[in-house]
Amino acid sequence: MLHWGSDAGGAPAKAETQCPFCSVQCKMTVTPGEKGVPGQHRTAYKVEGVPNAxxxxxxxxKGMNAHQHAVHSQRLLHPLVRSNGELVPCSWEEAIEMISRRFQTISEQYGPDANAVYGGGSLTNETAYLLGKFARVALGTRHIDYNGRFCMSAAASAASKTFGIDRGLTFRLADIPLARCIVLAGTNIAECQPTLLPYFHQAKENGAKIVVIDPRKTATAAMADIHLPIRPGTDALLASSMLKIIMDEGFVDEAFVRGRTNGYDELIAYMSGFDLNRAADLCGLEAELIREAARCYGMADTGMILTARGVEQQTDGHLAVRHFLNLVLATGKIGREGCGYGAVTGQGNGQGGREHGQKADQLPGYRSIEKEEDRKYVASVWGVEASSLPGKGVSAYEMMELIHQGKIKSLFVMGSNPVVSNPNAGHAAAGLKNLEFLVVADMFMSETARLADLVLPVTSYLENEGTLTNLEGRVLLRTAGRQAPGETRHDWTILCSIADRLGKGPFFRFNEPEEIFNELRLASKGGIADYYGITYGRLRREEGVYWPCPSPEEDGVGLLFRQSFAHPDGKAVFTATEGERWAGASGDYPLILTNGRVLSHYLTGVQTRRSPTLLARELENFAEIHPLTAQRYRIRDGEWVEILSEHGSFTVRCRMKDHIRQDTLFVPMHWGGVQNVNHATRPELDPFCKMPGFKTTAVRIRPLKN
Structure with a gap:
């Protein structure tokens, strides 16, 4: 119970907090119990959900056991510096002095863009905002991006092009039971956002039909009325197939299309020569099954389409999402109760983390770093000259390429583990090893931290107050209920300390997160993601406020696009662009590798593998393989196998599952080392949003005999 707060009577205090993991951001309380059970050395904790919207x-x-990593004995409690090849303790004074000196030296020798910053989608809004400001004001570098590039970039860019705004859900979670048809494309909500499942069960009880598009019969697909076991990499083609049927069979809402959209005539021309049977064959599906799904969505009075990483983590992910958005617009199923589009955000603050400046091309409030008026406004808030702000940087993986080319010499990593999460992971790790200076701020000795010259210990979700924005655009305040252990510091205080040592202290005079949030509010004012009307006081009283919220007197907007879209003319935009389809598996690499999540783990597993309860559920990584495929390659259930692509290989045990396509292997993404699926994933990027093609890698498999 060390470092835990106490109530007036001296008893351990109940910490009111929210889960640090997925984008639902479930509210809960964590209460430490008393020690004293004979033979028991651990404190027992009681976790309870708190009613919330x-x-x-x-x-x-995961939420029930999140506290286990926060109180884990492996928490980093002191700064560590590399000396004679080993990481050894040092003081914070030494750490901050070293960072400022090395950053300044590299900037003077190579230019400010030789320093780079790599953030994360689980940081609070305050830290994500401050990280962007730190890169551009304190370091003066254009090179900042974050791991959300691998999560939401395809859906974000597609929604921005289509609607003029990107918010995870265009509707409220409470609207889900009002839908009469729900299409879940590449999302396994049962394992990734399980606390949302009751909304979909309520919809089914109300008569809704659920369509699931996934190469595996997941726990989510098990509740579907129609399951489309698609060949990975053909999602855009499937969406166009459904659109062809909707257009041919008269399910288009002509009044909506003519009154509220642009580009429909071009879409008609694009679809005129579409061959449904050929498309079905390429998708690995029966044309009649696609027809059944299209009719289900087209005929429903209300309907929703939700996408996630299965659709988005592809080299045509941007256009795949836009083709699904064509379906939404053609049927007019948006801007009213029971209708809309949703990108099921992955990371805890995947939404807010991409809104306020830690993305290479963005300034706070979803402003563009390339627009002069946006630069001038944010510069005025920050008290700097607009001309001093650097320009657009590059995406997360492209930063790894610049490291290999010697153009980036130092990297500051906060809240991420790029050694495991990047595609072509061996290439990324090799680059990080060759940096002149690598700083990692983390709670644990992650795979990336092990390579660092300096490791900074940061506080956990139980100790670090701040706001996060959930998948429906609801801003939530997470309070701190536990004192910081050891010498750990809040991530935002670390940034302020470094900035001060770099001579930029006047721009980083913050004493608490609320002060940062108030500056964020002003910086976002008038932007697409307008937080100006949201205050800590409102968040405490109202338990969450939707953005956009332009003034404290207004309610946030939960259901978007009732009257108009966010483009200047108020209309949404169809696409008639066909992406370059993945070439598919080949003779040398005949199988398709796709990756994803499992219920008990999160991202690269740095936190969940420190939870004994969660780790016990999945101790090691695995590959799902169809029994007939396993038989063809003489692989036995539970046997160790090597999976190889053109880019690398990894080793895992296999699990025979008849719920997966025979041409597909599924491997979770939560393990590093020899079990890291990203050793094999390919480095090609989506040309629109720079999303890697995690879901489509051609591989071969072989058993590892004793």
Whole structure:
């Protein structure tokens, strides 16, 4: 119970907090119990869900056990510096002095763009905002991006082009039970956002039909009325197939299309020569099954389409999402109750983390770093000259390429583990090893931290107050209920300390997160993601406020696009562009590798693998393989196998599952080392949003005999 707060009577205090993991951000309380059970050395903790508008008081197994990593004995408690090849303790004074000196030296020798910053989608809004400001004001570098590039970039860019705004859900979670048809494309909500499942069960009880598009019969697909086991990499083609049927069979809402959209005539021309049977064959599906799904969505009075990483993590992910958005617009199923589009955000603050400046091309409020008026406004808030702000940088993986080319010499990593999460992971790790200076701020000795010259210990979700924005655009305040252990510091205070040592202290005079948030509010004012009307006081009283919220007197907007879209003319935009389809598997690499999540782990597993309860559920990585495929390659259930692509290989045990396509292998993404699936994933990027093609890698498999 060390470092835990106490109530007036001296008893351990109940910490009111929210889960640090997925984008639902379930509210909960964590209460430490008393030691004293004979033979028991650990403190028992009681975790309870708190009623709220998103999860309605539900908490999944990850949230119930999240405190286990926060109180884990492996928490980093002191700064560590590399000396004679080993990481050894040092003081904060030494750490901050070293960072400022090395950054300044590299900037003077190579230019400011030789320093780079790599953030994360689980940081609070305050830290994400400050990280962007730190890169551009304190370091003066254009090179900042974050791991959300691998999560939401395809859906974000597609929604921005189509609607003029990117917010995870265009509707409220409470609207889901009002839909009469729900299409879940490449999303396994049952394992990734399990506390949302009751919304979909309520919809089914109300008569809704659910269509699931996934190469595996997941726990989510098990509740579907129609399951489309698609060949990975053909999602855009499937969406166009459904659109062809909707257009041919008269399910288009002509009044909506003519009154509220642009580009429909071009879409008609694009679809005129579309061959449904050929498309079905390429998708690995029966044309009649596609027809059944299209009719289900087209005929429903209300309907929703939700996409996630299965559709988005492809080299045509941007256009794949836009083709699904064509379906939404053609049927007019948006801007009213029970209708809309949703990108099921992955990371805890995947939404807010991409809104306020840690993305290479963005300034706070979803402003563009390339627009002069946006630069001038943000510069005025920051008190600097607009001309001093650097220009657009590059995406997360492209930063790894610049490191290999010697153009980036130092990297500051906060809240991420790029050694495991990047595609072509061996290439990324090799680059990081060759940096002149690598700083990592983390709670644990991650795979990336092990390579660092300096490691900074940061506080956990139980100790670090701040706001996060959930998948429906609801801004939530997470309070701190536990004192910081050891010498750990809040991530935002670390940034302020470094900036001060770099001579930029006057721009980083913050004493608490609320002060940062108030500057963020002003910086976002008038932007697409307008937080100006949201205050800590409102968040405490209202338990969450939707953005956009332009003034404190207004309610946030939960259901978007009732009257108009966010483009200047108020209209949404169809696309008639066909992406370059993945070439597919080949003779040398005949199988398709796709990756994803499992219920008990999160991202690269740095936190969840420190939870004994969660780790016990999945101790090691695995590959799902169809029994007939396993038989063809003489692989036995539970046997160790090597999976190889053109880019690398990894080793895992296999699990025979008849719920997966025979041409597809599925491997979770939560493990590093020899079990890291990203050793094999390919480095090609989506040309629109720079998303890697995690879901489509051609591989071969072989058993590892004793």
């Amino acid at each position: 998103a999860s309605e008081g539900r908490v999944c197994v």
